[in-house]
Amino acid sequence: MDMASEVLQPEGDDMARTSWNMRRIIAMYQETFTVIEKCLKPVVVAVQGDCVGGVDLITACDIRLCTQDAWFQVKEVDIGLAADIGTLQRLPKVIGSRSLVNELALTVRKMYADEAKESGLVRYGYKPRISGQGGDDGWSSGDGRGDSSPVAVQGTKVNLIYSRDHSVAEGLNYMATWNMSMLQTEDVMKSAVASVEKKSPKTITFSRL
Amino acid sequence: MDMASEVLQPEGDDMARTSWNMRRIIAMYQETFTVIEKCLKPVVVAVQGDCVGGVDLITACDIRLCTQDAWFQVKEVDIGLAADIGTLQRLPKVIGSRSLVNELALTVRKMYADEAKESGLVRYGYKPRISGQGGDDGWSSGDGRGDSSPVAVQGTKVNLIYSRDHSVAEGLNYMATWNMSMLQTEDVMKSAVASVEKKSPKTITFSRL
Amino acid sequence: MDMASEVLQPEGDDMARTSWNMRRIIAMYQETFTVIEKCLKPVVVAVQGDCVGGVDLITACDIRLCTQDAWFQVKEVDIGLAADIGTLQRLPKVIGSRSLVNELALTVRKMYADEAKESGLVRYGYKPRISGQGGDDGWSSGDGRGDSSPVAVQGTKVNLIYSRDHSVAEGLNYMATWNMSMLQTEDVMKSAVASVEKKSPKTITFSRL
Amino acid sequence: MDMASEVLQPEGDDMARTSWNMRRIIAMYQETFTVIEKCLKPVVVAVQGDCVGGVDLITACDIRLCTQDAWFQVKEVDIGLAADIGTLQRLPKVIGSRSLVNELALTVRKMYADEAKESGLVRYGYKPRISGQGGDDGWSSGDGRGDSSPVAVQGTKVNLIYSRDHSVAEGLNYMATWNMSMLQTEDVMKSAVASVEKKSPKTITFSRL
């Protein structure tokens, strides 16, 4: 249920009403990051320096990069609260080790770029190579790809997020229902031709400096 | 719902009917990999050289090996479509980093053996040691174990797959209901005796060359 | 359903009744580890030497440490049964690589401290530094934090476990409903003040020797 | 996922893009009825005469009334499509007999007031008694109650909808987390006093003429 848009709320100011209002506000903040998942273009985020209070944001993105001097901290416990706008929900689904997730969230330990890369939170711990492809430097690219079919890229994002929250069987069923129409795009033919014609794909390659 | 075996489909050739048929065909292809999960013997897959279009297949297997020259690519976006026969559904549940999954699926980047091993996609990046145990070289072993109790091995596989798609509480409930009869096998006594008698277990050890 | 506390069971001794009783006993054993998740204090476990038959226990804990000589083994298949008190359910949600999980459970291979650390099962492969903070050496600390707000720490644990078993949307909804009252604690103010006053947080730092 | 608010969509006009746009439009229409569930006040709907194309709307409401001459029809199959803005999703959860739901949706049969009442779709098949309570005639009452605690009424609605879509155990867990703060309202004391003082509750009584 989309709590952020609940139409009414009880008037008054006792503790229950304060809680009610609090819940609505939390939901609104949560929504500010969830829209990133709803954006059909893949979203690449790059972290420079400290990322404190930003883990909510970056875990809602699709691909995470960082500079060598980046570090990450889930600091909410230190200020007396449980993180409530996405970190506890998304971080365990982004990185592999739940032991690490628990430690970060419970002990407020800082994690630096190297460990962040090893843990799978970010894929390349450093600044991406400035590629000459299309005058694009990789950081500003919205979809991670210069010239891919939007039908393919966006369908991939929608189904990756769907799979995250469902069983494999459910994900396969949804995928088949999705592609039954999406395969009927002229992009398939165009992409196939383009794929044959050019030797190297125009993939943005996030490599180390 | 097992779409592949839907009994009827609407005749005709407008776009809706084409979609309907497309969905049935996708489901049939999906099923060709899902049967690997249904095979009660653990399935070990080994990759040599390129694995393009094969990620669907290998993620449906139980254990993945590869040679040093192996590389992996999820190429569907490049030909204008979202991967629909298992990669987007199973890959995120096989490897730990969703950042990496997203990058592979959205940017068509190649991943080589070393990174594949680090990411957890394959467990040993190289050719397994040819073991002398039982004249078996590890590659051809269907269940990953020479002489284990099939009741134990197969029950383990069934419940590992069940756990993947359910909460911990659900998984525990199912496990208890499974083992309430499966523990009543004479294999437990036989295995216990064998376990005591032999010094080293006949486990296939997938080690580096 | 809490099988361990099923009120009655059918009398008699045929195979069905034996199964029934077996299921009740398995559920009781499962519960002995599940209570660790119900403990609102974070639970840190440290492994020294072999951890055979203990993977059920440690995967129910929040943070796992080990000494350099530790090794881990899921040995159930070797004695003719599928592990039924938590390993098959929790291990795949603790470490990132399902390939590794499958291999450990199906081939009974030993995993040593270094690989355990790389896999994400334990976070620091070695003995933690004896910190001078509060005369506490890190091993005995129940909540991983010296002086954090219990409202914050415990709420974090409850929601991390809830997220593990639900979709992101479900987790966010539950989190907002949780925090609508939990934010109304005086700990937030106290923690904020404390956070400003002291230079270095009293976080237990699990570092290598 | 809130499809109605997907931020972008692929440009162009082939079949896949038409489908994409179609999906967004369907989701927008669906949302126009889902907001009724998000309205924290209970919504009472009253049907007079034919309700064709309106079953989507009324099944999203909390309480359904109708006049003696009302009739209901799910007519989508007759115009070549499957109902896609709520009827197939909500009707089976509103009335008890799935046999009836299937028949209505598949055969386009009309259902008149008497059968609608028997089936549980509407609770009172006739015009409600014009009550003298507060000059309110029952039809216009937004929350079905004259002077109930909004904390109680709205919490009841939120949890009834939550229960519809979850298991009993899940619903109980959510309810406890909800009420842990909502019970701390002064409405409980006020309501208790009012409940003792007045002989007959001011409940709107929907009775037959």
Add this chain to the structure above:
Amino acid sequence: MDMASEVLQPEGDDMARTSWNMRRIIAMYQETFTVIEKCLKPVVVAVQGDCVGGVDLITACDIRLCTQDAWFQVKEVDIGLAADIGTLQRLPKVIGSRSLVNELALTVRKMYADEAKESGLVRYGYKPRISGQGGDDGWSSGDGRGDSSPVAVQGTKVNLIYSRDHSVAEGLNYMATWNMSMLQTEDVMKSAVASVEKKSPKTITFSRL
């Protein structure tokens, strides 16, 4: 998981192996009724006289009719077993009262046509009117409709079954993804025209004699 088609099973004849084989056989029997749900044409079933052991079958159908002398019984408990090929799973989702479902399954009480109709198990307790429409008497009609669009009828069935097993939000999401292509059928135009031209729809009307 499609247990009926599990590829292998352990050889031998102890109790665990007997259980394993038993499970496979039960799954095969279950599948014989589940195919009815997979049949894209709506399936109408009519019961004459006793329906003992047939409740599994009829609850897998879409619409249930019966003659005046029909009666229904869930007799498994009387022969020492829990019904395992569909009754306990589908009956509670077909009729409204769980109290009745429990009583039928636990006490083996017979239910006659009148109560079956009231309970919602069958929609018309009697023989349907022999309609003159197309020389069809209603009993033999496979899809309950003479000339409806198959795209509409079959899409309706698929989504009704999907909704049964999912939350409303999940059902709406799937429906939108389904119809994004299915609305692009020429049947919509044809049906609309036909709907305007003919005065009375050719709906099969199941009325009492």
Add this chain to the structure above:
Amino acid sequence: MDMASEVLQPEGDDMARTSWNMRRIIAMYQETFTVIEKCLKPVVVAVQGDCVGGVDLITACDIRLCTQDAWFQVKEVDIGLAADIGTLQRLPKVIGSRSLVNELALTVRKMYADEAKESGLVRYGYKPRISGQGGDDGWSSGDGRGDSSPVAVQGTKVNLIYSRDHSVAEGLNYMATWNMSMLQTEDVMKSAVASVEKKSPKTITFSRL
């Protein structure tokens, strides 16, 4: 998660801590009714006169009876709170019409025996016939059956409750795994023989006076 048995709770008395304690207490009350579902014997409940505050209790039972003078009321809204120990979670799964459930919970309307019977809440609106079978009058019978196989009756109850909270496919899978051992009971043979030998089954027949 079994909140009632959470091992620790934060000390102190601010609003957050009061909420925390409140949640634990609610969960304990919820558990007092949930144990009825865990009791493997079917539980029959009979209501005489008013059932106010007892709807939580009776909806956790398996079969509900009542005398002619019984009436039911969900009165929580009238005292300023949302019902939190089972009514909002179980009532919608017991009776067919969600319109009625909503009305009862939101308007505090009384429901009398006749309507309760029609709605499916109770199966027989009146006092059950005092049967001469075994000197048992039907009210005191714990399992609703004089001499049924406990393996059959209890397995039926466990699976009926499982089905309530799962999809049909999930329910079928669990059922097959349950019965793979439970069919191996000597009760099947005994019951079959008994079933043939006696003319009329010893079923308790709840009939009207």
